[in-house]
Amino acid sequence: MKIKCIAVDDEPLALEMLCSFIEQTSFLSLEAKFENAIDALAHIHRNEVDLIFLDIQMPDLSGMELARVLESNKYSSDTRIIFTTAYNQFAIEGYKVDALDYLLKPYSYEEFLKASTKAYQYFEKKAHTIPTSTEEKSQSYIFLKVEYQLVKVMLKDIIYVEGYKDYVKVHLVGKSSPLLSLTSLKNMEDLLPEQHFMRIHRSYIISLDHIESITRNTVNMGNTTIAVSDNYKETFLQFVNKWIG
Template sequence: MKLTCIAVDDEPLALKMLCNFIEQTAFLSLEDKFENAIDALAFTHKHEVDLIFLDIQMPDLSGMELARVLENNKKTRSTRIIFTTAYNQFAVEGYKVDALDYLLKPYSYEEFLKAATKAYQFFETQHQPAPIETDKKDYIFLKVEYQLVKVMLRDILYLEGYKDYVKVHLIGKPSPTLSLTSLKNMEDILPAAHFMRIHRSYIISLDHIDSITRNTVNIGTMTISVSDHYKENFLQFVNKWIG
């Protein structure tokens, strides 16, 4: 697998070095290079790009601004970014826009390769089925970082959609398990007799419901609203529950 990528930097020497690093890396394919973010944005409208190596401080449109535009565009939402900059104060802000990594100038090829490999591993997981279900079993496997984690169905309280991931809230776990998959994928895999989607962002375990109203479900200390789109199915369940 090769990752298609572009390089964006308004400093010619920095851009040249970046392009050389990309071309030295077997699993990267340099599609184009740009000295400003506006031209790079126009390119992404016409071409699919996996990865952008992106300088932050540039005139007209900064790298951070470009990242936000790409994140809010459905077509480019799957594009990932590795920032390159001489200013380390942007690191925290960079991760707020889901940047895969952050290269602080001047960086070596070894540092570049480490960041590029992280990107390759990220995309590699996306080409594999995230959760794997063993037919008629009481557990599933979830793709968590770069490993498959076994999760017992009886331990799942509810699932919460989060960008390109799903947060799986489990009994006895203070923090949710973060799996690289979609809520729709989980909805298809989980047994309908025990799990129900009640909101675009939530699937609940029917076995762990503590109380319900016509519009909400309470699981432990968590109250989850039932959205209009899923209300009819939910009310059918409520009627059976009451009956």
């Protein structure tokens, strides 16, 4: 699935960086770029647009004003917005117009990818029949940057994640070697749903679905035993108490 998107920013350097991020993301298709919201609005009126990466502070017509115009005139009920701005005071306003996400400048590709993945999950969900069960509605995958490509990783296949200084190792079911991704363990913690994953150590996040046995201080994941560090012991013991009933 390709998401048709446009980029809107009155700062040429910021616009070029945004376009570069879009072009290196396999599931995004850059249809057009604009340095002002008026030209962007004209394009949206004539063409199908799934996603707008939209700067907020622009002359003549601001990004927030464009969002309100789209919302009130219903040019496309399926068009979603990810705001980009240097000012965090617009976050609340952004959510009032149902923005999908909010990128605070200067943002990294990792942050951009996280917001874009949220968009991918939104549009993929809309493309299929609406599920009926809570389990089916929940997030089922994430995208990780591995070398020079984006890899779709199913959450059910993740056993545990091992964090290093500049990268993580994602240990997967049926794979003899872990997946190496240039991201932080903190970012992985944000990406993984807390109802299925738990951080138990400064260097480890585990899948609750793949726990085979536990003690008060360790977790056994197949042939791997992981210690629970003191900083995470209280949360872990709360889980243990629930697990043993």
